Amino acid sequence: MARNSLSLLFVFLAILLASALNEASPVWQRKTIHGPGWRPINNPKDPQVVEIAKFAVTExxxxxxxxxxxEAVVKGETQVITGTYWLVIAAKDxxxxxxxxxxxxxxxxQSLKFRKLVSFIEISN
Structure with a gap:
């Protein structure tokens, strides 16, 4: 069990590091993420995607x-192997x-019933 916890910690740290690097790089400023394992979310109205987006806004x-x-998920990408979602969300202030x-x-x-907001930033339209 401790081994699973350690593995989870390493995955979490890797995601945080990748997020920090992405925020500082020009790649993050683009409207999509490109890289291994990322695939577009074809249906932004998918109930699971909407649930994750609402979680992001609430957090x-x-x-x-x-x-x-x-309000809505505009678009997004997911990296299934890490359980990471990159979403563009429309929200009203x-x-x-x-x-x-x-x-x-x-x-x-999902298998660990764990969800974490890694980053949330306003983007210009």
Missing amino acids: HNKEASTALAF GSATGSKQYQAVVWDE
Whole structure:
């Protein structure tokens, strides 16, 4: 059991490191992620994708003391082997008119019933 926990820790640290590197690099500024294992999400209205996106907005609201309201998943990609989702989410801020778009990275490990918001940033449309 300790070996599984250690493996999980290494995967988590690898995702955090990749996320930090991606945020600092010009690649992160593009509208899509390119790399091994990433595949586009063909149906952004898929209930599982929507659930993960709503989780991202809820967690961001808790962490940043904001009141964003989820509207839709615009697009996304997933890396199935790591359970990582990269999503562009439309959300409305109660104090602003219209919606804004946000880039969210969520680590979702269904077999362990574990979900973590890795990053959540506003992007310009």
